[in-house]
Amino acid sequence: MASAIEFRHVSKIYYRHHTRRFFHRYLMERMRRVPREPFYALRDVSFELEEGGSLAVIGPNGAGKSTLLSLIAGLSFPDEGQVEVRGRVAGLLELGSGFHPDLTGRENLVVYASLLGLSRKELRDRFDEIVEFSGIGDFLDEPLRTYSAGMILRLAFSVAIHVDADIMLFDEILAVGDQAFQAACLDKIRELRRKGCTFVCVSHSSELLKRLCTRGIWLEGGQVVRDGPVAEVIEAYQLSLVAHAHSAGPGRG
Amino acid sequence: MRVFRYGFLLRNLVVRDFKIRYRNMSLGVFWSLLNPLVMMGVLTFIFTKIFPNPSIKNFGVFVLCGLVPFNFFSLAWVSGTTSLLNNAALVKRVRLPREAVPVSVVLANGIHFLIQIGLLLAFVLGAGYGVNPHWLWLPLIFGLEVVFVCGLSLASSAMDVFFRDVRYIVESTNTVLFWLVPIFYSFAIIPEQYKTVYQFNPVAAVVMACRLILLENRQPPFSILWKLTLVSTVALLIGLAVFRRSKRRFADYL
Numbered sequence: 094m095a096s097a098i099e100f101r102h103v104s105k106i107y108y109r110h111h112t113r114r115f116f117h118r119y120l121m122e123r124m125r126r127v128p129r130e131p132f133y134a135l136r137d138v139s140f141e142l143e144e145g146g147s148l149a150v151i152g153p154n155g156a157g158k159s160t161l162l163s164l165i166a167g168l169s170f171p172d173e174g175q176v177e178v179r180g181r182v183a184g185l186l187e188l189g190s191g192f193h194p195d196l197t198g199r200e201n202l203v204v205y206a207s208l209l210g211l212s213r214k215e216l217r218d219r220f221d222e223i224v225e226f227s228g229i230g231d232f233l234d235e236p237l238r239t240y241s242a243g244m245i246l247r248l249a250f251s252v253a254i255h256v257d258a259d260i261m262l263f264d265e266i267l268a269v270g271d272q273a274f275q276a277a278c279l280d281k282i283r284e285l286r287r288k289g290c291t292f293v294c295v296s297h298s299s300e301l302l303k304r305l306c307t308r309g310i311w312l313e314g315g316q317v318v319r320d321g322p323v324a325e326v327i328e329a330y331q332l333s334l335v336a337h338a339h340s341a342g343p344g345r346g
Numbered sequence: 347m348r349v350f351r352y353g354f355l356l357r358n359l360v361v362r363d364f365k366i367r368y369r370n371m372s373l374g375v376f377w378s379l380l381n382p383l384v385m386m387g388v389l390t391f392i393f394t395k396i397f398p399n400p401s402i403k404n405f406g407v408f409v410l411c412g413l414v415p416f417n418f419f420s421l422a423w424v425s426g427t428t429s430l431l432n433n434a435a436l437v438k439r440v441r442l443p444r445e446a447v448p449v450s451v452v453l454a455n456g457i458h459f460l461i462q463i464g465l466l467l468a469f470v471l472g473a474g475y476g477v478n479p480h481w482l483w484l485p486l487i488f489g490l491e492v493v494f495v496c497g498l499s500l501a502s503s504a505m506d507v508f509f510r511d512v513r514y515i516v517e518s519t520n521t522v523l524f525w526l527v528p529i530f531y532s533f534a535i536i537p538e539q540y541k542t543v544y545q546f547n548p549v550a551a552v553v554m555a556c557r558l559i560l561l562e563n564r565q566p567p568f569s570i571l572w573k574l575t576l577v578s579t580v581a582l583l584i585g586l587a588v589f590r591r592s593k594r595r596f597a598d599y600l
Contacts, residue, residue, distance in 0.1 A: 107598065163439075163597060166441050168438065168439070168441055168597045169595075169597040186439040186440075187435065187439045189435075190435035190436055190438070190440055195365075195366055195369045196362065196365060196366065196369070203358055204358045207354050207355040207358045207359075208355065208440050208442050210441075212354055213354045
């Protein structure tokens, strides 16, 4: 089967002072060639995910999980190596990006759908379905600031899964929903997977990941520590956490 | 032009920006009219009572012809410049044609521009100037100004991501331009050697053309039109080029 996502020796490098680089600093660097300290958010990462596959990415904070997702989404680009992604990508990388609290649920829905690439006609055809799946009901015409985090998630998720993407990305957001909605999401995701949709999920909830994904990648310090069936990778990761807690000193773990 | 293939998205972003600005304000769109009216009042007071200038009749309408295009220019350019930073979550986390962000913000300001143009035309008619066939030039002239600001904002918003000082440069430039655009003085009193240079400033060109059409019932001269078209088109092309060159790195800096 063809691969949907392919990473070949991918590195993503950030430099210190990235956020505080003013013009004079830029000029100084250009003129004096001040060596900048590189920080590898990802280092030499290679993997391939086949069409219809489902990948869980786990690891501690700062391991490079979100960087990996934004490379797949085409939001940022690798400094070394190649990323190849085949198909339309949609995803929820952060809850509520693109949403505005003063606009109603309906208005946000329309804007968000067009941001994710739906055309006017596609949105018209799917509008009712999106609203129904979200379960927002009467709140649809209330401003978003009256919504709970769970409701925002339902709205955003509902739009995202109706985009007909070939590849879907989820970054640590499904955990916000309640049990019933999580179950509905899982059903929907399984249905999409049967249609051949590829999934990549980042989460700290190992239960969720085990139910959603078949394959796991454990990232740490920007490098792949382990790549294999999801249950094995999660188990290995959790063992390492326990081991780490023990070695950190007595009275802990 | 990739920007124009995303009509539905662009339209939604424009409407979004416009709604956000006026939601929860009791006076709403009225604010759009208040600012030029207050400025018109102040400038009319100064230049009819303190430094009277008898060579200009109907000073209020005269100055409004300058204020409306200038207001649009300065507000749209500043908000266009900061648009990527203000929508950082969007640019970082949602895959969208990124050009749409500054362009939609400029176009949302364009809605206010339309409202203010309505106000201007009302004052022109109220002061006794009639409708004339040269009014047909107005959409082209105002449209070219929008194109010009889109170009500037594409470039300045991209640079603002990397150097946050750009916003202040833009604001200072606007302050300077308030004096260098013939808003409260007429093009006629500008010394001959500077006139050509003035025409290359699209905002000044729009103001001049606007006055010729509305107040003097004359067709804007070809020299103004071609310079306006040239500068606006070049600005748009440069803006798109600068934007395209740097947009791959936006997510790393926001």
